[in-house]
Amino acid sequence: MHKMKTRGPARRALLLLGLLLALAPGARAAEPLRLAMVGGIQMSGVGERLRMRLEAGTGVRLELVAVANKEAIVPRFARGEADLLLIHGGSETFALQARGLGGQMRVWGFNEHVLVGPAEDPAGVRGAADGAEAFRRIAAARAPFVAFRDAGSHEIVQRLWKRAGIRPEPDWVLLDRSERPQEILAQAAQQRAYVVVGGIPAAFGKLRGEGLEILLRGDRRMRRAYVALEPGPAHPASATAREDARRVVDYLVSAAGQADLAAADTEAGGPWIYGLAEAPPALSAGSGAASPASPRR
Template sequence: MNRRLFSAFAALALLFAGSATAVAQDKSIVVASTTSTQDSGLFDYLLPLFKTKTGIDVKVIAQGTGQALDTARRGDADVVFVHAKAQEEKFLSEGFGVKRYDVMYNDFVLIGPKSDPAGVKGTKDITAAFEAIRAKQAPFVSRGDKSGTHSAELKLWKEAGIDIDAAKGEWYRDIGQGMGAALNTAGAMNAYVLSDRGTWLSFKNRGDLEVVVEGDKRLFNQYGVMLVNPEKFSTVKADLGQSFIDYLVSEDGQKAISEYKIDGQQLFFPNAARDPS
């Protein structure tokens, strides 16, 4: 019986190795991106369109912005598509990226429990809301994972004049996880949390949570895309990667982005410039 079992395993391993090499011969690139682009469903909508047009498979590794940039720094991705401009510019200046292109923006929203213990519902001033949360010591969930959303949150505390490292206490929960996990945690704790609108709209386990603050200009969230520098890593598929970037900033790509909607709501607003920044 063992021998038969072994040969079955061997056959399976061969079959499997065969299919793996078959995939490797396909035209494909690896894009390190953020959980927000994936969890919001944008890629599920956009990538099949791109594949039909070019025949290129896009394999998305969805991580926080910081982690996605690190993946690219190790040479494990061809393109990065993230949303934290300061980190992206540092990546460029280190020589890991070729050029940065603005692609689109969406906005952040402050999510909180319907009971609104900090009393911030309805205000348009996000820093005032942050101050109120701090003052009331209302529970707040932070991504804490160096993602774009985490960077944005830290920037907002600063703009509110709060040194969060000094002010954080039991009310401030740094969970070190993705957007979805942060929303699940906030739902379970009746806490406030900063989220990108796309992930929030596609999030299913809302419980008692709702949008409490939106529309502040400072909640603007810019996405950029960069080709990983092929001079740093010869394995980077520069041509295929550039085609993806060209598509994103092309008229077709920009139109497709604007057409992606959940429940009739547009999630991302294309704003590619003619020239890269």
């Protein structure tokens, strides 16, 4: 009889303990890690496939809260609306770190830029060994080239000009006069010019130009790093979110995470995003010649 009297209170105590544990701030089920990423990762089809694999590999539930250009997702991360940021490394990520909003930043993959030009290929760049050789042919033919004011394209072009030993001249290097980045191929088509653009938006129709083709791709020096930025000390992320962000990034750069990236890329019909094993050679992106146009930021 005595045992029957104590069973009820003991059971209620256990249920209460379980409820308190479920509602605790560190309970992962109650607090997904909020992820923001630049649009190209998702556009390629890799983003969602990679997200699911990261969840399976880490046990961290990932909520994709923003997919947009850097101008849109950087402020959201800064306001604390996202806990982990997948983006190109650059001045924006350095500024977040300087303000204490961004913490550890690690490279986890690379996208690729491609050389697009007229289908008739007046400079004969189709079949060139690499981007530097393609630019030597463009310069030798004085074929028109549009200096796209996109930050990534600007960085790649400067790198290739330096490697090729080219000094750009105004008789073949044309200013980017497009009002929006999406219009750059329309300008190149109108001027029958070559241009360097991101491979993902070019392949998925976000950049359109009549009579233009991708003439060169696959040069490792035409790749640009994606980084994962964790929350810094001034970021309002919770302790659980900080721990989970570190766990996800640790996994992403590990051998298992890189295998998941490769599998996600293959399923998406890649190559779209290259892993750490396919990084570009160490090479300064500085220019040995004056730039014809400042990068669009």
